[in-house]
Amino acid sequence: MLAKLDGLSEYDIRRPLTATGTNLLGLTKHLSTWEARYFGEVFSRPFPEPLPERGTDMWATEHETRTQIIDRPDTAFWENRRAEIERIARAADPAEA
Numbered sequence: 001m002l003a004k005l006d007g008l009s010e011y012d013i014r015r016p017l018t019a020t021g022t023n024l025l026g027l028t029k030h031l032s033t034w035e036a037r038y039f040g041e042v043f044s045r046p047f048p049e050p051l052p053e054r055g056t057d058m059w060a061t062e063h064e065t066r067t068q069i070i071d072r073p074d075t076a077f078w079e080n081r082r083a084e085i086e087r088i089a090r091a092a093d094p095a096e097a
Contacts, residue, residue, distance in 0.1 A: 026059035
């Protein structure tokens with residue numbers, strides 16, 4: 001999804017593309033929010049930063065920058081998930097027991 005934003009102007013990433021007003025930046029925010037929420041619930045490791053409330057993540061607010069939305073899944077989200085995935089892999093590896 002992030003690759004779809006490459007080379008697009010601020011206008012193009014925020015321009016509504018559907019009747020509901022959804023745009024590419026909002027969709028990126030929505031996907032990263034639900035990935036964080038899903039992994040947090042499945043692995044009992046909540047995302048360390050507050051996530052948008054349910055139903056408010058389909059669009060980027062005027063105060064949210066492209067960088068804030070794009071960097072969230074690339075940094076804190078994946079660092080948190082990598083640690084959990086590595087912990088699970090170690091627990092499942094008989095050589096580690």
